[in-house]
Amino acid sequence: MSMISAFYGGKSILITGATGFLGKVLMEKLFRTSPDLKIIYILVRPKAGQTLQQRVFQILNSKLFEKVKEICPNVHEKIRPISADLNQHDFSITKEDMEELLSSTNIIFHCAATVRFDDHLRHAVQLNVTATQHLLLMASQMSKLEAFIHLSTAFSNCNLKHIDEVIYPCSVEPKKIIESMEWLDDAIIDEITPKLIRDWPNTYTYTKALGETVVQQEGANVNIAIIRPSIVGATWREPFPGWVDNLNGPSGLIIAAGKGFLRAIRATPMAVADLIPADTVVNLTLAAGWYTAVHRPKSTLIYHCTSGNLNPCNWLKMGLQVLATFEKVPFEKAFRRPNADFTTTNFTTHYWNAVSHRAPAVIYDCYLRLTGREPRVTKLMNRLLRTVSMLEYFINRSWEWSTHNTEMLMSVLSPEDQRIFNFDVRQLNWLEYIENYVLGVKKYLLKEDMAGVPEARQHLKRLRNIHYLFNIALFLIIWRLLTARWQMARNIWFFIVSFCYKFLSYFRASSTLKF
Numbered sequence: 001m002s003m004i005s006a007f008y009g010g011k012s013i014l015i016t017g018a019t020g021f022l023g024k025v026l027m028e029k030l031f032r033t034s035p036d037l038k039i040i041y042i043l044v045r046p047k048a049g050q051t052l053q054q055r056v057f058q059i060l061n062s063k064l065f066e067k068v069k070e071i072c073p074n075v076h077e078k079i080r081p082i083s084a085d086l087n088q089h090d091f092s093i094t095k096e097d098m099e100e101l102l103s104s105t106n107i108i109f110h111c112a113a114t115v116r117f118d119d120h121l122r123h124a125v126q127l128n129v130t131a132t133q134h135l136l137l138m139a140s141q142m143s144k145l146e147a148f149i150h151l152s153t154a155f156s157n158c159n160l161k162h163i164d165e166v167i168y169p170c171s172v173e174p175k176k177i178i179e180s181m182e183w184l185d186d187a188i189i190d191e192i193t194p195k196l197i198r199d200w201p202n203t204y205t206y207t208k209a210l211g212e213t214v215v216q217q218e219g220a221n222v223n224i225a226i227i228r229p230s231i232v233g234a235t236w237r238e239p240f241p242g243w244v245d246n247l248n249g250p251s252g253l254i255i256a257a258g259k260g261f262l263r264a265i266r267a268t269p270m271a272v273a274d275l276i277p278a279d280t281v282v283n284l285t286l287a288a289g290w291y292t293a294v295h296r297p298k299s300t301l302i303y304h305c306t307s308g309n310l311n312p313c314n315w316l317k318m319g320l321q322v323l324a325t326f327e328k329v330p331f332e333k334a335f336r337r338p339n340a341d342f343t344t345t346n347f348t349t350h351y352w353n354a355v356s357h358r359a360p361a362v363i364y365d366c367y368l369r370l371t372g373r374e375p376r377v378t379k380l381m382n383r384l385l386r387t388v389s390m391l392e393y394f395i396n397r398s399w400e401w402s403t404h405n406t407e408m409l410m411s412v413l414s415p416e417d418q419r420i421f422n423f424d425v426r427q428l429n430w431l432e433y434i435e436n437y438v439l440g441v442k443k444y445l446l447k448e449d450m451a452g453v454p455e456a457r458q459h460l461k462r463l464r465n466i467h468y469l470f471n472i473a474l475f476l477i478i479w480r481l482l483t484a485r486w487q488m489a490r491n492i493w494f495f496i497v498s499f500c501y502k503f504l505s506y507f508r509a510s511s512t513l514k515f
């Protein structure tokens with residue numbers, strides 16, 4: 001019998017961010033491994049014209065939850081969506097809902113966050129710091145609370161090279177930042193943001209670091225653990241390989257490369273690609289929830305959920321495998337043939353961006369205009385290049401994360417739990433994982449059917465022929481222009497033609513002599 005599954009049985013669990021990528025995988029695993037849990041409260045906001053119920057209905061009807069519905073047919077009765085906006089005071093939770101949460105919750109998984117790198121500091125502080133502070137305040141009033149699990153990121157201290165499983169002090173007190181956000185106007189915040197975030201690359205990683213300090217300062221009366229995942233990718237095994245449902249991290253770039261928009265990226269090929277599958281993060285999170293509640297460690301334990309020090313993969317290996325999978329199973333209606341080159345200097349990056357990214361986009365937009373359609377590729381390309389520039393920080397550096405707590409946790413699990421809640425990345429076969437990731441992107445993000453693969457291959461062949469024809473035509477045009485303007489070019493041209501003529505004459509003469 002799994003100790004972890006049994007532990008969550010009969011429990012009331014509160015999840016924030018349950019509609020997000022990790023939140024859904026977490027909920028799915030909880031229902032599948034502990035179908036007798038009492039209830040999962042999820043804090044949800046109405047979004048995109050959908051009510052809470054519609055959002056929950058959509059999640060439960062997705063492919064991710066197919067297995068769960070077999071194991072736990074009454075799953076819809078066990079989810080209780082609570083209307084809440086974490087940006088609002090008291091989360092805009094009704095009095096009745098709040099009372100129920102305070103009196104019943106046993107475990108909290110705090111996943112909600114803004115993961116946008118370019119979010120305005122005010123908004124990032126609101127969600128990643130202030131909301132965490134409020135949630136801790138709520139947690140401290142929960143009479144039955146056994147554990148509070150906070151999802152942070154391994155990059156919350158990405159200004160350091162070696163990162164231990166500790167909370168590093170912030171140069172400015174989070175409380176002061178929270179206060180100042182209340183009265184400073186947007187223009188002043190914009191001005192001071194670079195000075196505040198200093199060597200953090202964006203507001204996301206900076207506010208996640210502040211969030212950890214808040215957890216440390218405000219969580220004295222609560223039994224807490226912090227999980228720090230690195231770059232979360234598609235699922236490895238559970239509930240099935242390759243599940244992914246948003247464009248964050250590598251997923252968006254895999255689409256951009258597979259569709260032939262992104263053909264080169266500025267990256268350090270040998271830098272560690274510290275990806276971690278979503279199901280691995282969830283397994284560690286659930287195991288940490290159990291350990292924190294049952295063993296009640298004296299201090300807040302931080303768990304690094306990373307792959308680099310146990311089973312490293314680099315960006316070159318990842319890029320090559322992504323490309324190899326595109327060869328086997330191409331994406332449909334590609335713009336150009338996929339390519340995945342790594343540039344390492346400013347010059348080559350600018351060259352690739354001009355020649356291989358912007359120029360084809362401009363040419364295609366001219367074609368769209370000429371055929372009476374709306375030009376759109378240049379705009380798309382500019383957005384893509386902006387996105388890539390924001391991710392570059394993470395693909396040109398390597399970090400070392402110590403994993404003592406994570407390894408300790410693995411060692412205290414029973415063999416049964418080590419199997420069911422496996423977070424041992426040493427067992428991960430990268431080539432197989434990356435192939436499944438790319439297939440998952442094709443199936444679950446792009447919603448492309450495997451039946452379309454032969455047509456996609458034909459399309460790539462046509463693109464190759466167009467590419468060759470285009471290059472030949474371009475060469476001839478350039479050459480014609482050069483010979484028309486420069487005597488030197490004409491002399492070279494004359495020399496090449498006469499050389500070829502002599503060579504052919506010699507070849508013809510020697511072959512007639514033989515017979």
Ligand SMILES: CCCCCCCCCCCCCCCC(=O)SCCNC(=O)CCNC(=O)[C@H](O)C(C)(C)COP(=O)(O)OP(=O)(O)OC[C@H]1O[C@@H](n2cnc3c(N)ncnc32)[C@H](O)[C@@H]1OP(=O)(O)O
Binds near residue numbers: 249257
């Ligand atoms: C050959 C393969 C090599 C693979 C090589 C992989 C390297 C991969 C390194 C990752 C390194 C992360 C390391 C931190 C790990 C964490 O701890 S954080 C969690 C991850 N967080 C993220 O990844 C958030 C990143 N994204 C953002 O911050 C924002 O989307 C951006 C990049 C600032 C763009 O903002 P924006 O211009 O306002 O655009 P937004 O409204 O978000 O989307 C605009 C369009 O771009 C698309 N888009 C959004 N994100 C992306 C994306 N990542 N890619 C492409 N398109 C995107 C959207 O779909 C949208 O399209 P339309 O719907 O308009 O057609």
Ligand SMILES: NC(=O)C1=CN([C@@H]2O[C@H](COP(=O)(O)OP(=O)(O)OC[C@H]3O[C@@H](n4cnc5c(N)ncnc54)[C@H](OP(=O)(O)O)[C@@H]3O)[C@@H](O)[C@H]2O)C=CC1
Binds near residue numbers: 084111115151
């Ligand atoms: N994905 C990754 O690569 C990594 C993620 N992490 C961390 O893991 C956690 C989960 O990330 P992930 O699942 O990828 O993120 P997502 O962006 O997929 O999900 C974010 C969740 O937060 C919710 N949320 C955002 N704003 C509010 C609000 N104002 N009120 C209520 N809910 C809100 C979203 O709800 P809605 O659906 O309504 O928008 C969504 O459920 C985060 O803490 C993140 O920092 C750490 C390392 C890497």
